[in-house]
Amino acid sequence: MPLRHLPAHPRRHQASRPVMTLQAPQLPTREIELVTDRRRLILGGGLVLGLAVASVKARAQTADPSRVNPAGPQPLSTDDVSAAAGEGFRGFAPDAFIRITRDNQVILIIPNVEMGQGIYMGESSLIAEELEVGLDQVLIAPAPPNEALYKQPLLQFQGTGGSTSIRGAWEPLRKAGAAARTLLITAAANRWGVPVAECVAERAMVRHTPSGRQTTYGEVVDDASRLPKPEQVALKDPSQFKIIGKMIRRVDTPAKVNGTAVYGIDVIRPGMKFATVQSCPWRGGTLRAVDDRAALAVPGVLQVIRLPDAVAVVGEHFWAAKQGLDLLKVQWNAGPNANMSTEGLWASMEQASNAARGAVAHQSGDFDRAFQGAEKRVEAVYRQPFLCHAPMEPQAAVVHVTGGGAEIWCGTQVPTSAQGAAAKILGVPPERVTIHNYLIGGAFGRKLETDYVEQAVQIARFCPYPVKMVWTREQDTQHDNYRPLYLDKISAGLGADGLPVAWRHRVTAASVTIRFVGPAGMRPNGVDPDAVEEAEDPVYGKFQNMLLDYVQWQPPEGLRVSWWRGVGPTHAIYVVESFVDELAHAAGQDPVEYRRKLLRNQPRGLAVLNRAAQAAGWGTPLPAGAGRGVIVQKSFGSFLAAVVEVQVADEGDVRLRRITVAVDSGITVNPSVLKQQVEGGILFGLTAALFNEITFERGRVQQSNFHDYRMLRINETPPVEVIHIQTNNPPGGIGEAGTTAAAPALCNAIFAATGVRLRELPVRRELLRKNARKRTLAPPIAAALGARLLTPAEEVRDERADANAANDRGELPLDGIGEP
Secondary structure, three states, X not given: OOOOOOOOOHXXXXXXXXXXXXXXXXXXXXXXXXXXXXXXXXXXXXXXXXXXXXXXXXXEEEOOHHHOOOOOOOOOOHHHHHHHOHHHOOEEOOOOOEEEEOOOOEEEEEOOOOOOOOHHHHHHHHHHHHHOOOHHHEEEEEOOXXXXXXXXXXXXXXXXXXXXXXXXXXXXXXXXXHHHHHHHHHHHHHHHOOOHHHEEEEOOEEEEOOXXXXXXXXXXXXXXXXXXXXXXOOOOOHHHOOOOOOOOOOOOHHHHHHXXXXXXXXXXXXXXXXXXXXXXXXXXXXXXXXXXXXHHOOOOEEEEEEEXXXXXXXXXOHHHHHHHHHHOEEEEEOHHHOOOOHHHHHHHHXXXXXXXXXXXXXXXXXXXXXXXXXXXXXXXXXXXXXXXOOOOOOOEEEEEEEOOEEEEEEOOOOHHHHHHHHHHXXXXXXHHEEEEEOEOOOOOOHHHOOHHHHHHHHHHOOOOOOXXXXXXXXXXXXXXXXXXXXXXXXXXXEOOOOOEEEEEEEEEEXXXXXXXXXXXXXXXXXXXHHHHOOOOOOOOOOOOOEEEEEEEOOOOOOXXXXXXXXXXXXXXXXXXXXXXXXXHHHOOOOHHHHHHHHOOOOHHHHXXXXXXXXXXXXXXXXXXXXXXXXXXXXXXXXXXXXXXXXXXXXXXXXXXXXXXXXXXXXXXXXXXXXXXXXXXXXXHHHHHHHHOOEOEEOOEEOOOOOOOOOOOOHHHOOOEEEEEOOOOOOOOOOOOHHHHHHHHHHHHHHHHHHOOOOOEOOOOHHHHOHHHOOOOOOOOOOHHHOOOOOOOOHHHHHHHXXXXXXXXXXXXXXXXXXXX
């Protein structure tokens, strides 16, 4: 993302506040216009801690594009919001999520943070569905930091992540809407002296059906406020849904395209200055000395601030601060990790993995006995690298420290954690720190961390004015908290039918859970539940004679691991689905047919597998050098199958040809957003699998920017087909399900195209070059390769094109299966 902060830009001087977006159901002949209604929101609020809210009203208008506000949603000022907060609210406030004013303004307070996943629209839909209001009738506001009111039920803290938002909000937000609707109907019925059963609610009004009398919600809010909240409410049957499950177009897109959406990195405050930072390049190192004379001579540079492990330059604008930073002469104490290397870290993990026994996550039957008696035995070792988050928006925060506390403007997935971390640094109670939370320009787990907020607070303590700290891309890449290294050793014994009769899996990794949650998040015997998720109970169910254990590897001090999009399942599903593909090959069976057998007791998994395989043309011919790979998974409560089709050139370059995904995420709030999230998630995962790793040499991170931690480009992106299977199962998470599917489907496709089994990420093109492919490659299953054959020996691989052409003409038998 380009840095867009120079004061010369006129928009940056506007009062900046977080942008909340909402949309109305899309009708065939109507379009959406965003209309800011500041005055009405001031009449009713109920927010706390001085939260700055940009509430947006979405109204259905004619399809004339000129009627759409080109500037997108506009913000409210802090003073306006404060006037409506807390005890000053006059109206109906049945719970933490709903406010209805006397003039019939409906305000929905959304507990989760918008990161581009459409959660404001999604969670508003849950409330509006049961409250019987249209999405074109409501204002939305982000929840302030408040664990008591806005704790995420599945995460057990106020945060957004792990594909938990809709799953956790599904019942609470619907019940909130239903309870409020019940109170409003009861209040109207009491006023008219009629039975409640004769009244119905629709579009923020209550109507008495026999007489035709009607009243707005706003006209009965005072009466409703005096009624006791019902203990039990009836929720709609899915057949009655008017909003949930409908294709609703998001109206935040224009503002994001034309640059008017306000993210944390966009905030401008009166009198604000800019800072950028250079942290010690060695983890655990410290600052020794700084020669800042050249930096202070740069026009616009104001201060050089020394921190224990970093140095910051503050300037009138970002470019001055960056120029000054580049001119600093800094000396560092490298600390204990001066010689740390990726090779040394892997050696340390290997040593830990060789422990006699890990912490047992699951054990059933007798693995050793079953393995020794198996018809065939297969073993493999998989390795996955450190990954950084690399969001488009680098870390940034504006902080103004005053004598009594601080005010912070940022984008964070964990507002209460950010508030508490800042308060601890300043030595004040949390309520003395005000958090203004903004749109987040991609996070992928990065803003579950608060290190960037903490560093901004440390810098702002030395400044008499608000200061915006912005990390450069290099700072962001080299000082991220990374997804862990994973080392997996896995083995299976196959019976006469080729299916597993014994299954052994050891996971070795650092624990993200213990970093975030502490020992209380671990199982009593030391298993990290995140590290074994979807390994101990994969989509196929637990295998017979199964042993899964976990070895916690301790990384060097200062090297911190973190959540990454897909969390634990990105690691486990890659291993399990790659290995199942190996087992199908060892058993001489087609990978789809093999999985069908394993899924005989899992109908949802079987359904998505069949749909994806059929849509992808599984078993139909492919050109030379092409192959298809398949996976099936359950993750985050959703079931998903993917088929990735690739072409591998003789030089080893991998080209994505086509991606087909079938997904069952239960009841889906918005099928359009589901497709967006699956598409984005699988491309995000493919990017990592193809290109990405963080490596260390002499203690320093070797990657620095998108030239050496690259992204999948538009011209490299293939068609993606997402097949949505609607069911009435409880809603599953979807934001990360595509990411977890990507790597194994890709590697299985590469194997189908080349016969090379990749067990380490990212993809190494040197292993895929024609003259590097091993002589011991086994003939792959024909159907897995799109009904074609590969020769097993390298010396006859030049015959490959002829064999494929003959195969496509039907001149070669397809039932001969070679031994591995």
